[in-house]
Amino acid sequence: MSLKGRRLRARPAAVQLRHLAHARSGDKGDTANVGLIALKPEYYDLLRRQVTAARVARHFKGMIRGPVERFELPNLRALNFLLHGALGGGGTLSLKTDAQGKVFSTALLRMEIPVPGDLDVR
Amino acid sequence: MSHTVRIGSGQGFWGDWLEAPVRQVEGGPIDYLMMDYLAEVTMSIMQKQRSRDPSLGYARDFVPLMERLLPDLVRKHIRVTANAGGVNPRACAEAVLETARARGLAGKVRIAIVTGDDLLDRLDGLLAAGHPLANMDTGEPLATVREQVLSANAYLGARPIVQALARGVDIVITGRVTDTGLTLGPMIHEFGWAPDAWNRLAAGTVAGHIIECGAQCTGGNCLVDWQRLPSMDDPGYPIIDVTADGAFAVGKHPGTGGRVSVASVTEQLVYEMGDPTNYITPDVVADFTTVRLAQDGRDRVTVRGVRGRPPTEFLKVSVSYFYGYKAVGTLVYAWPDALAKARAADRILRARLARLGAAFEEMLTEFVGVNATHGRLAGPPHADLPEVQLRIGVRARERAPVERFTRELAPLVLNGPPSVTGFAGGRPKVEEIVAYWPALIPKREVTPHVEILRA
Numbered sequence: 278m279s280l281k282g283r284r285l286r287a288r289p290a291a292v293q294l295r296h297l298a299h300a301r302s303g304d305k306g307d308t309a310n311v312g313l314i315a316l317k318p319e320y321y322d323l324l325r326r327q328v329t330a331a332r333v334a335r336h337f338k339g340m341i342r343g344p345v346e347r348f349e350l351p352n353l354r355a356l357n358f359l360l361h362g363a364l365g366g367g368g369t370l371s372l373k374t375d376a377q378g379k380v381f382s383t384a385l386l387r388m389e390i391p392v393p394g395d396l397d398v399r
Numbered sequence: 400m401s402h403t404v405r406i407g408s409g410q411g412f413w414g415d416w417l418e419a420p421v422r423q424v425e426g427g428p429i430d431y432l433m434m435d436y437l438a439e440v441t442m443s444i445m446q447k448q449r450s451r452d453p454s455l456g457y458a459r460d461f462v463p464l465m466e467r468l469l470p471d472l473v474r475k476h477i478r479v480t481a482n483a484g485g486v487n488p489r490a491c492a493e494a495v496l497e498t499a500r501a502r503g504l505a506g507k508v509r510i511a512i513v514t515g516d517d518l519l520d521r522l523d524g525l526l527a528a529g530h531p532l533a534n535m536d537t538g539e540p541l542a543t544v545r546e547q548v549l550s551a552n553a554y555l556g557a558r559p560i561v562q563a564l565a566r567g568v569d570i571v572i573t574g575r576v577t578d579t580g581l582t583l584g585p586m587i588h589e590f591g592w593a594p595d596a597w598n599r600l601a602a603g604t605v606a607g608h609i610i611e612c613g614a615q616c617t618g619g620n621c622l623v624d625w626q627r628l629p630s631m632d633d634p635g636y637p638i639i640d641v642t643a644d645g646a647f648a649v650g651k652h653p654g655t656g657g658r659v660s661v662a663s664v665t666e667q668l669v670y671e672m673g674d675p676t677n678y679i680t681p682d683v684v685a686d687f688t689t690v691r692l693a694q695d696g697r698d699r700v701t702v703r704g705v706r707g708r709p710p711t712e713f714l715k716v717s718v719s720y721f722y723g724y725k726a727v728g729t730l731v732y733a734w735p736d737a738l739a740k741a742r743a744a745d746r747i748l749r750a751r752l753a754r755l756g757a758a759f760e761e762m763l764t765e766f767v768g769v770n771a772t773h774g775r776l777a778g779p780p781h782a783d784l785p786e787v788q789l790r791i792g793v794r795a796r797e798r799a800p801v802e803r804f805t806r807e808l809a810p811l812v813l814n815g816p817p818s819v820t821g822f823a824g825g826r827p828k829v830e831e832i833v834a835y836w837p838a839l840i841p842k843r844e845v846t847p848h849v850e851i852l853r854a
Contacts, residue, residue: 299623310672336776372762
C-alpha cells in the first residue's frame, strides 16, 4: 500500500519506515551498521522517539546474535544503529549472501512505527 | 585569499569502475586525483600474491591506468595519491616508472613511496616487547593465531603523504594508509595546516570519508529517488573543493550523471559508521555530529562546522590470518512448487553429507528470492514463485569436508527433486578463508618512511 501524497486521518497509523526514512548499511567485522536518515526534517523527532535500540533489537530478533546500539546524529537527522553479531561471523568467514550487511538497511525499513494523524506522510 | 584546492576521487575500491579516474582527469579541472584501493582483507590477498612472486603484491590495475593517464597528468599538473602499493609499494612504483619511460616521460615523473606500515617481519619482536596486539572485537591476544598470520599492517595517517608532496612528487603510492588520509594529505600540504588544527584536520577527514567510496556519494547505491537519477550509465565521481579554513563542497564534473544531494552525501556519511562522535584516525578524532550540510545549487553540497580533537596514542593494525575453508553452491528450482523442491534438495543434501560424516563449523541454507537478504522479515513466500535459487554454504577448519560438499551438489541434478537448472558453472570452488584481526599498537612503534623514485 502506498501512502504517497495521502493525508492521514487524525488517529495514529502504523507506517513502514520506508515512507519516513532512507538508509545505508555497511560492516565492521561481525557488526552491521545501519544509518537511518529522515526523508523530511520533520520526521526526525518521530524516528528518534519510536525507533529505539530496543525496538530495533526486537525487529531483528533471531537474526542477530548480539546487542543493538544506537547513536543520534541530529545534525544529519539520522540515527546510527550497530547490530552486533549480525553477519554470520563477518567479512570472509560469513556464508551469507549479505556477508557485508549491505542490505540490512532495507530490512530495517520494513519496520512499522505509529505515526500521529497530523503528520503529513508523502 | 580564496585559494581552493580540488580533489577528485577516482576509485572507491580495488575493482571499481576503470573509466572513473579517466573521466575525472578529462572532464574538467582537478588538482589531485585520490584513489582508494584497500579494503580490510585486500592486504592478505596481496601478501599471498607477493609470497608467490616478489614483484607482485599491489593493485595491478593501477599500472595500466597510470600508463593511460600519465601524459595528461603531467600536462595538467594533476598529482595522484593512491594506496595502490598494498604490501609492495616499491614494485608498484617501479612498474609505473617503467611505463612512464616507455611513454617517453623519462625525467618527467617523480614518485614517492610511503612504507613503514608493514609489521609482518616485526611481529615476534613486538609481541616479545609486550604488545599483545589483542583482537579489538574479542580481546584475545594475537598469540592464539600467531602461526597462521599472513599479513600485519598499521594504518598510517596523512603525515607521510604530506612529506612526500612537500618533496615535489607527482604521484604518492602508499601501502596501508587510512582511506581518509589520501584526501587529507593534499589539504595539509596545500594549506600548511598545523598538527593541532583539529577542526580543519577533522574537516579534511570528513571530506575523505565522503569521497573514499567513489560514486557512493554521488548517487550510486542511493535509495532516494534512485529511479530518476540522471545518466547513471556515466556517473560523475565526487570532487571536493576545499578552502584553507576547512570548509568544503562536494560536487562532480559538469555533464556527468548521478546526483550530489544532501541525501546522497548523508548516506555516505553514515556508511560503515560506528560511534559518530568518535571517528578515530591517526591524525585526528572527528565528530560527525558536528557536520553541517547544505544544498548549494545543483549537484553541490557544502560541508561546514566540522569539529575534531586530538587523536589517540595508538595506530590501528590490520592483521590477517589463515582460518580454514569454505564453499558456496547454488541450484535453481522452477515452478511448480519451486520452494518445496529447493527445500527437499536441501534436506537430501544434508542427509547425504551427514551419512558421509562430513562435519562443518557452519552450514547455511538460503532460498534466494524468498529469504536470503531479509530472513523471516520477508514474510511468507508467494505461493506460486516462478523459481527459487537454493544457496548452500559450508565452512570448516579442514579442507576435506568442504571439498566433499562441492562434489555432492551436482549429483542432485539427476538424483534429486525435479525441475532443476542453473548449474552450468560446474562444481563450487573451495575457497581459503583469510580472516581479519583488528588490533592496536602504540604510535611510537611505527615509523613511516618516504622514499623518492624517478623515471
